[in-house]
Amino acid sequence: QKEVEQDPGPLSVPEGAIVSLNCTYSNSAFQYFMWYRQYSRKGPELLMYTYSSGNKEDGRFTAQVDKSSKYISLFIRDSQPSDSATYLCAMKGNNRLAFGKGNQVVVIP
Amino acid sequence: GAVVSQHPSWVICKSGTSVKIECRSLDFQATTMFWYRQFPKQSLMLMATSNEGSKATYEQGVEKDKFLINHASLTLSTLTVTSAHPEDSSFYICTAMETGNTEAFFGQGTRLTVV
Numbered sequence: 233q234k235e236v237e238q239d240p241g242p243l244s245v246p247e248g249a250i251v252s253l254n255c256t257y258s259n260s261a262f263q264y265f266m267w268y269r270q271y272s273r274k275g276p277e278l279l280m281y282t283y284s285s286g287n288k289e290d291g292r293f294t295a296q297v298d299k300s301s302k303y304i305s306l307f308i309r310d311s312q313p314s315d316s317a318t319y320l321c322a323m324k325g326n327n328r329l330a331f332g333k334g335n336q337v338v339v340i341p
Numbered sequence: 342g343a344v345v346s347q348h349p350s351w352v353i354c355k356s357g358t359s360v361k362i363e364c365r366s367l368d369f370q371a372t373t374m375f376w377y378r379q380f381p382k383q384s385l386m387l388m389a390t391s392n393e394g395s396k397a398t399y400e401q402g403v404e405k406d407k408f409l410i411n412h413a414s415l416t417l418s419t420l421t422v423t424s425a426h427p428e429d430s431s432f433y434i435c436t437a438m439e440t441g442n443t444e445a446f447f448g449q450g451t452r453l454t455v456v
Contacts, residue, residue, distance in 0.1 A: 238384075240384065266444075266445070268447075273432075273452075274449075274450070275434050275447045275448065275449050275450040276385070276434075276447055277447070278444060278445075281444060318384075320384065320385065322445070324438075324445065327373055327390075327392070327438075328390070329375050329387075329390075329436065329438065329445055330387070331377075331384060331385045331387070332384065333383075333384040334384040334385075336382075
């Protein structure tokens with residue numbers, strides 16, 4: 233089983249829809265959970281990070297962590313064309329940083 | 342926020358030559374550096390992890406003699422691609438972490454093209 237699993241399938245949604253992304257992980261040592269956004273030909277930029285299980289909101293973005301199920305999610309409300317990018321989950325613990333494969337999201341005007 | 346400066350942002354080199362990529366943390370001590378490679382339309386793939394003053398730990402399948410990593414100081418790590426081949430053409434990116442900090446900071450990335 234891979235450390236971090238993220239279904240890389242592209243996701244197309246109409247403008248205004250909710251985007252739902254998720255990752256699962258197997259390493260119990262991971263304590264910090266992050267979501268990065270990467271535009272084409274650019275380096276990833278940190279979108280959100282969480283430590284504990286539960287929800288964290290930042291504007292239109294909500295990050296969820298369920299440590300018992302080893303499952304994290306990112307929701308984007310009222311999606312905009314400018315949200316079109318690749319979203320990567322990342323997890324950190326025991327001096328190790330692991331990324332998911334990334335989801336390409338396309339928001340159609 | 343913390344800044345990681347990666348240089349050069351792009352480089353074109355001839356097959357068989359070596360290329361050095363630098364990654365500097367400008368306002369914090371990067372106790373750990375990660376080096377990633379990303380091929381077009383694919384995700385980041387971890388190549389190696391280096392802790393300051395120690396030898397890098399390479400991921401399976403990454404040739405340590407080909408991708409030389411040096412992390413001699415708390416603010417600088419380098420990746421040298423030796424005897425580059427066209428298949429080494431990729432986007433290389435470093436990520437730096439400071440002990441006790443929750444966030445990892447990315448460099449801007451280096452686009453390497455080997456001709």
